[in-house]
Amino acid sequence: MRVYPAFRWPDVPDVPDFFDVRRRSWYIQGSVSPKDMIIMIDTSGSVHGQTFDIMKIAVKAMLHTLGENDYVNVAWFNNEVDWVAPCLPTLVPATSHNKRLMFDAVDQLQEGNYTSYSSALEFAYEAFRMFEEYKQPWEGSNCHKVIMFFTDGGTEWPEEVIKKYQNDTVTRNVRIFTYASGPHPIPTVILKSIACTTNGYYNTLTALAAIGPRVQDYVKILGRPLIQSGEDTLYQWTNFYRDIGGLGMMATVTLPVANLTEKNDQSLVGVMGIDMALSELEAQYSKQIIGPLGYGFAINQNGFVVFHPRLKDQQAYMEESPDLDILELEGRRLDSNRVREAMVLGEFGSFLNVSHVQILDSKHALPIRMNFHFGQIGNSTFRFCLALPVGHVALEVSSQSHEAGLRLDNNKGVLLAPWAYCDGLEEDPSVMLLSEAIANNTNNCSLKGQAQHLLWDAAKIGLIWKEWEGTPEARAKSRFIFTDSGITAVYPETEKIHYMNQRDPSRNGFFKRAARAKAFVFDVKHKKQGKGVRVESVLVGRKIAVKKQNQNYIAAVVGSEVAASVIGKAFLDITSTGFDKKDDVLCNKPDELACYLIDQGSIVIASNQQNTKVGSRLSESDAQVMSKLLLEGVFEREHSFSHEKWCPRRKTRKQMLAELAAAGAGRHSPLLSWASNVLALVDTLKMALSTILWWGLPTLSETIAAVGWEPSVERNFSCVQRATWLFHSGLLYSGDYECDGCVRPIRVSFLPDLALMLVVADAPCQCRNNAYVNIDDSEMDACKLKSKIRLRPATCYDRDTSADCGVSSTSSSSTTPLTPVLAVVAVLPLLFCNSRGPG
Numbered sequence: 031m032r033v034y035p036a037f038r039w040p041d042v043p044d045v046p047d048f049f050d051v052r053r054r055s056w057y058i059q060g061s062v063s064p065k066d067m068i069i070m071i072d073t074s075g076s077v078h079g080q081t082f083d084i085m086k087i088a089v090k091a092m093l094h095t096l097g098e099n100d101y102v103n104v105a106w107f108n109n110e111v112d113w114v115a116p117c118l119p120t121l122v123p124a125t126s127h128n129k130r131l132m133f134d135a136v137d138q139l140q141e142g143n144y145t146s147y148s149s150a151l152e153f154a155y156e157a158f159r160m161f162e163e164y165k166q167p168w169e170g171s172n173c174h175k176v177i178m179f180f181t182d183g184g185t186e187w188p189e190e191v192i193k194k195y196q197n198d199t200v201t202r203n204v205r206i207f208t209y210a211s212g213p214h215p216i217p218t219v220i221l222k223s224i225a226c227t228t229n230g231y232y233n234t235l236t237a238l239a240a241i242g243p244r245v246q247d248y249v250k251i252l253g254r255p256l257i258q259s260g261e262d263t264l265y266q267w268t269n270f271y272r273d274i275g276g277l278g279m280m281a282t283v284t285l286p287v288a289n290l291t292e293k294n295d296q297s298l299v300g301v302m303g304i305d306m307a308l309s310e311l312e313a314q315y316s317k318q319i320i321g322p323l324g325y326g327f328a329i330n331q332n333g334f335v336v337f338h339p340r341l342k343d344q345q346a347y348m349e350e351s352p353d354l355d356i357l358e359l360e361g362r363r364l365d366s367n368r369v370r371e372a373m374v375l376g377e378f379g380s381f382l383n384v385s386h387v388q389i390l391d392s393k394h395a396l397p398i399r400m401n402f403h404f405g406q407i408g409n410s411t412f413r414f415c416l417a418l419p420v421g422h423v424a425l426e427v428s429s430q431s432h433e434a435g436l437r438l439d440n441n442k443g444v445l446l447a448p449w450a451y452c453d454g455l456e457e458d459p460s461v462m463l464l465s466e467a468i469a470n471n472t473n474n475c476s477l478k479g480q481a482q483h484l485l486w487d488a489a490k491i492g493l494i495w496k497e498w499e500g501t502p503e504a505r506a507k508s509r510f511i512f513t514d515s516g517i518t519a520v521y522p523e524t525e526k527i528h529y530m531n532q533r534d535p536s537r538n539g540f541f542k543r544a545a546r547a548k549a550f551v552f553d554v555k556h557k558k559q560g561k562g563v564r565v566e567s568v569l570v571g572r573k574i575a576v577k578k579q580n581q582n583y584i585a586a587v588v589g590s591e592v593a594a595s596v597i598g599k600a601f602l603d604i605t606s607t608g609f610d611k612k613d614d615v616l617c618n619k620p621d622e623l624a625c626y627l628i629d630q631g632s633i634v635i636a637s638n639q640q641n642t643k644v645g646s647r648l649s650e651s652d653a654q655v656m657s658k659l660l661l662e663g664v665f666e667r668e669h670s671f672s673h674e675k676w677c678p679r680r681k682t683r684k685q686m687l688a689e690l691a692a693a694g695a696g697r698h699s700p701l702l703s704w705a706s707n708v709l710a711l712v713d714t715l716k717m718a719l720s721t722i723l724w725w726g727l728p729t730l731s732e733t734i735a736a737v738g739w740e741p742s743v744e745r746n747f748s749c750v751q752r753a754t755w756l757f758h759s760g761l762l763y764s765g766d767y768e769c770d771g772c773v774r775p776i777r778v779s780f781l782p783d784l785a786l787m788l789v790v791a792d793a794p795c796q797c798r799n800n801a802y803v804n805i806d807d808s809e810m811d812a813c814k815l816k817s818k819i820r821l822r823p824a825t826c827y828d829r830d831t832s833a834d835c836g837v838s839s840t841s842s843s844s845t846t847p848l849t850p851v852l853a854v855v856a857v858l859p860l861l862f863c864n865s866r867g868p869g
Contacts, residue, residue, distance in 0.1 A: 031051040033275070037275045037276075040274065040276065049274060050242065050246075052246050052249070053094065053095065053246070054271070055268060055269070055271055056271065056303060057284075057301045058096075058249060059097050059099070059268050059284065060266050060268070060285065060286055060301040060303065061250075061256070061284075061286050061298055061301050062249050062253040063171075063252070063256060063823070063825075063826050063827045063828060064099035064100055064171035064172075064173045064174070064823055064826070065096075065100050065173060065174035065175070065176055065252060066100070066101045066121055066158070066161070066171050066173075066174065066175050067092075067102045067103075067121075067124075067174075067176050067178060068102070068103055068104075068121070068154045068158070068176075069102065069103070069104045069105070069178040069180070070104075070105050070111075070154055070177060070179045070180065070181075071085055071089050071104065071105070071106050071107070071114075071136070071139065071180045072085065072106075072107060072108070072150075072180060072181035072182060072211075073106045073107065073108050073139050073142065073143075074143055074145040075108070075142055075144065076141075076145070076182055076216070077141045077181070077182050077211075077212070078141050080212065080213065080238075081182050081211055081212030081213070082139075082141055083238070084212060084235050084238060085182075085209075085211045085212075086136050086139065088209065088211065088235055088241045088244075088245055089136050089178075089180060090136060091241050091242065092178055092245050093132060093133065094129075095245065095246065095248075095249065096124035096129070097124060098123065098124065098125065098269065098330075098332050098334060098353050099171060100123070100124040100171060101121040101122060101123055101170055101171055102121060102122065102124045102132075103115075103121050103157070104132045104135070104136060105150075105153060105154065105157075106139055107145070107146070107149065107150035108141075108142060108143040108146070109143045109144050109145070109149065110143070110149070111146075111149050111150050111153040114132060114135035114139065115131050115132055118131065118132075120160065120161050120164075120165075121157070121158075121169075121170065123332075123820075125353045126353055145181070145186070146186070147181075147184060147186045147187075147220070147224075148186065148191050150179075151179075151188050151191045151192065151195075152191050155191070155194075155201050158200065158201050159195075162200050166817055166819075168817075168819050168821070168822065170822075171826070172826060173827075173828050174826075175201070175204045176205050176206070176207060176248075176252070177205070177230075178207050178209070178248075179206055179207065179209065179224070180209045180211055180235075181208070181209070181210070181221070182210070182211055182212045182214070183210050183216030183218045183220075183221065184217065184220060185217055185220060186220065187220050187223065188224070192224070192228060196228070204228065205231075206225055206230040207231045207233070207248055207251075208221035208222070208224050208225045208230065208232050208233070209221075209235050209244070210232070210233070210234045211234075211235045211236075212235070212236065213236050222836075225835045229830060231247070231248060231835055231836040232835060232836040233836055247836075250298050251830075251834075251836075252830075253298040254298065254830050254832055255828050256286055256298070257286060257288040257297065258827075258829070258830070258831060259827050264285055264286055265283055265285055266283070266284050266285075267281060267282075267283055267330075267410050267412070268282045268283075268284060269334060269353075270336055270337075277305075277307065278307060278309060279307070279308035279309075279337075280305040280306065280307055280308065281305070281412075282304065282306075283306070284301050284302070284303040285301070285302055286298055286300075286301050287299055287301065308336070308337055309457075311337065311407075311412070311414075314414075315416065317534075317535075317536045318449070318479075318483060318514065318515055318516060318535075319479070320416065320422070320424075321418075321419070321423075321424065321514065321545075321584070322514065322535040322538065322541050322584070323388065323396075323398065323419045323422075323545060323546070324418045324422060325339045325417050325536065326414065326415065326416050326417070327339070327356070327359075327414075327415055327417070328407070328412050328413060329356045329370070329373055329412070329413050329415075330411045330412055331374060331413075331821040332353075332820040333355050333356055333370055333373075333374050333820055334353050334354060334356070335354045335359060336412055338356070338359050339536060340359045340389055341354065341359065355370075356373075357370060357818070358670060359389075359670065360386075361386070361387055361669075361670065362669075363385065363386075363387075365385060366386075368381060369404065369415065370818070370819075371819050373404050374819055374820060374821050375819075375821065376406040376413065376821070377406075378405035378406065379403075379404065380403045380404070381401070381402045382401045382402075383401065384399065384400050384401070384402060385399060386399065386400040387668040387755070387757070388400075389668070389670065390542045392753075393631050393633055393647070393755070394539055394543060394629075394630075394755065394757070395631065395668045395755035395756070395757045396542065396543065396546055396757065397666075397757055398419055398420075399419070399420040400417050400418065400419055400420065401418050401419075401422075402417050403415065403417075404416070421581060423578055423581045423582070424583075425576060425578060425585070427479065427482045428479075428482055429482075430485035430486055431485070432468050432469060432471065432481070432485060433469060434469060435466060435468055435469035436461065436464070436465040436468065436484060436488040437488060437489070438488055438491065438492065438517075438519075443495075443521055443523030443525075444491075444519050444520075444526075445518040445519075445520070445529060445533040446458070446461055446464065446517060447516030447536075448533070449516055449534075451464055451467075451481060451484070451516075452464070452467050452473060452475035452478065452481065453473040454473045455475070468484070468485065483514075483515040484515050484516070486515075487514075487517050487585070488517065491511060491519045494519070494588075495519060499521070505592065505596065506590040506591060506592060507525065507567055507590075507591040507592065508520055508521065508522065508525035508528075508591040509521045510529060510589055510590070511586055511587070512532065512533075512535060512538060512540075512541045512587045512588075513535075513586045514535055514585055514586065516533070516535060518533040525591070539553075540569060544571050544573045544589075545573050545584040545587065547573070547785050548785075549572070549782060549783050549784055549785040550570055550571065550572050550589075550783070550785060551570070551572065551785055552568055552569070552570055552629050552784075552785070552786065553568065554566055554567075554594065554633060554644055554645030555568070555569055555591070555645075565593075565594075566593075566594035566644045566645060567591050567592060567593050567594055568591070568592050568594050568597050568635060568644075569589055569591050570589050570590055571587050571589020571590070572587065572588065572589065574586045574587070574588055594636075594644045597627075597636050598636040598637075598644065601627050601636035601638075602617065602618070602636070605618075606618030606638075617638045618638070620638045620639055621793060622792070622793055623790065623791070624639055624652060624789075624791045624792070624793065624794075625637060625638045625639075625788070626639070626642070626648060626651070626652070626655075626789040627786055627788055627789075628648050628787050628789060629785065629786055630757060630758040630785055630786075630787070631647075631755070631756055631757060632647050632659075632758075633647060633648075634646055634647070634651065637651070639651060639652075647756070652791070652794070654769075654791075655776055655789060657767075658763075658765070658776055659763060659776075659778065659789075664761045664762070664778060665756045665757065665759060666756070666757055666759050667755070667756055668754070668755045668756075668757065669753070670755075762778050762779065762780055763776065763777070763778040764776075764777050764778070767791070767795065768795075769795050769798075770795070770796075770797045772795035772796065772797065774791060774792045774793075774794065774795045775791065775792050776790070776792075777789070777790045
């Protein structure tokens with residue numbers, strides 16, 4: 031492989047370098063048209079030991095060469111035949127889901143019985159015929175149809191089966207590639223005949239070292255029609271993948287390069303291309319203008335994600351493009367399907383006022399109504415969508431003085447969002463570097479809307495910072511402000527290291543929750559303090575809004591960090607003594623009454639239960655209560671299948687049942703005797719916690735006049751694994767959990783000014799079949815994935831006029847003429863600027 035401009039090849043000590051450019055997704059997609067492939071693996075008794083190992087590894091290597099436009103399945107055969115994964119009864123897209131399922135199934139194969147080539151080929155031919163008959167209009171490649179036949183050799187000549195299906199209009203063009211596997215000499219003449227009779231190719235795999243290059247040979251064979259077409263418009267877009275040179279995610283425009291020296295023996299000698307960085311595509315819209323709850327995303331013609339704010343970056347380069355469907359991130363609601371289908375088909379348009387659930391962070395989701403605006407990006411295979419909340423307001427700032435820069439008091443405690451604020455300035459600049467660029471008006475930086483907004487915010491943060499310095503508050507660990515323009519200010523400045531992951535408003539779940547809430551919002555934060563010591567604190571904040579055209583523009587979120595123990599102690603003091611210390615409240619008796627203070631994502635903020643962890647879901651501590659609240663619709667679920675999520679189960683089902691079974695059998699109902707005092711308790715909690723929350727917040731009555739911000743305070747009160755988010759539906763609950771004759775009263779009250787809920791219940795029931803709420807950690811079942819609409823490549827090159835079937839061919843070296851290569855080099859740069867070769 032040759033790359034321009036050159037770069038230093040990554041060298042990892044003590045790790046072998048297995049990089050092979052021919053296995054990269056952009057190379058394979060650029061050198062061959064899509065294909066429907068059935069892989070047959072011999073599991074008869076003669077296949078054992080090293081031979082069987084070679085075949086299994088070769089089958090998996092074959093699967094690795096397939097991309098998102100291909101369809102595939104794997105079958106085993108001896109005197110019987112079946113799919114290796116019975117839950118995949120037909121050809122399926124060659125996605126990582128399906129290939130992983132086939133990998134596991136191939137590893138479990140065992141040898142035995144005798145071989146029947148006729149039965150095996152009949153099964154494969156019939157599978158093609160049934161697939162063509164029953165497939166959806168968008169399924170299949172509508173191009174190459176191939177059978178990859180792995181066996182150790184034999185003497186059975188399945189002539190009648192081959193002739194039968196060569197006379198069938200559906201299967202007449204199926205090509206069979208045969209692989210004689212293993213070091214021992216078993217007759218392979220029949221395998222050569224099968225390959226040549228069906229215009230396929232014969233190859234041998236006599237050792238493990240031969241697997242890589244020999245399996246890859248089929249790409250050259252299936253790529254011959256591409257070269258023989260003689261067309262000069264064979265450019266193809268690939269999906270994005272991680273560049274081996276460390277330049278991040280790249281898409282490539284590819285063009286196959288041919289050996290044209292022999293008129294009747296033209297062949298593929300390589301693929302060339304030009305890269306486009308994903309960052310260039312993402313930079314086409316301003317994150318600051320669309321606000322914290324707006325976002326952009328892009329997909330390709332198969333509905334696979336190109337970029338999305340919830341798609342985590344991969345840690346190592348990928349041999350394959352990511353094939354995560356957009357519905358796995360946007361949800362499977364009907365409206366999401368409509369948006370996906372319109373985008374895949376390349377339509378331009380909008381869907382307005384769409385019911386949507388936006389995932390904010392690992393534990394919180396927000397029901398919200400969104401407007402989706404979408405369209406195709408030029409003539410590429412990519413589609414872009416801009417999602418904005420209904421009623422979105424953007425604030426335009428201008429005429430801010432820039433000569434003094436940002437004036438953030440020597441940048442103490444200040445962080446910037448990792449955005450590209452000015453042309454020619456690196457992404458994620460330091461505060462000092464950006465301030466100098468604005469002060470000097472580098473590349474007209476100070477005149478741009480984003481810089482003007484920074485100047486406007488910086489002036490106001492300076493006033494708040496002076497107030498914080500003048501009024502220290504020992505009970506608050508830190509005080510903070512997040513602005514929509516991307517400034518994060520933290521006091522004292524020694525604490526700013528703990529806010530690094532929250533400096534980008536577009537990825538700050540706390541900012542987003544506060545922006546929509548009509549009250550304070552809470553978030554439990556875990557910090558390391560010393561070696562191996564973890565402490566919990568609670569972030570408490572609320573939005574600050576600016577009135578614009580009778581709408582609120584969310585300018586910032588301001589708040590404090592308070593020790594979780596402070597919130598917990600206040601909660602226990604109030605719920606253990608009640609209003610004026612006269613109420614018969616029993617939260618000080620945790621064995622009799624379970625009390626929880628939870629947020630709108632069911633996250634526990636405080637509790638009287640010793641085994642309940644602050645920051646955990648209520649379901650992890652009290653499955654009976656959570657299952658009842660879900661059943662009654664107090665909470666709703668949003669499911670997603672995450673490719674990057676780690677979901678450690680804190681308690682197993684067995685542990686939960688054991689804990690519930692250990693609950694006392696003798697029962698009375700302390701909650702029923704206390705029910706009349708719940709409202710008084712709620713009012714007391716609101717008053718006491720509100721007093722705590724005002725610690726460390728700026729004195730808004732004074733600050734507003736100085737900076738022009740108005741608080742929007744409304745008193746009316748938000749591996750591949752399955753992840754589930756819970757969100758409050760708006761309902762409250764007063765009822766009972768019942769099982770085995772046990773009645774457990776449960777009461778839920780809402781604290782509107784705090785966006786918290788008080789959940790009180792009697793001690794757990796002792797039941798034979800206790801409740802269990804499975805929230806996370808459920809492995810995705812690839813067998814249950816439904817086929818989704820896609821747009822296959824418009825052209826197919828599958829007419830091969832070559833007679834070479836691998837029987838008598840010999841390797842020869844040839845030189846690619848310089849003229850056609852130079853012609854390609856002259857054309858490709860016209861597509862992009864600031865690009866480089868693929869890696």
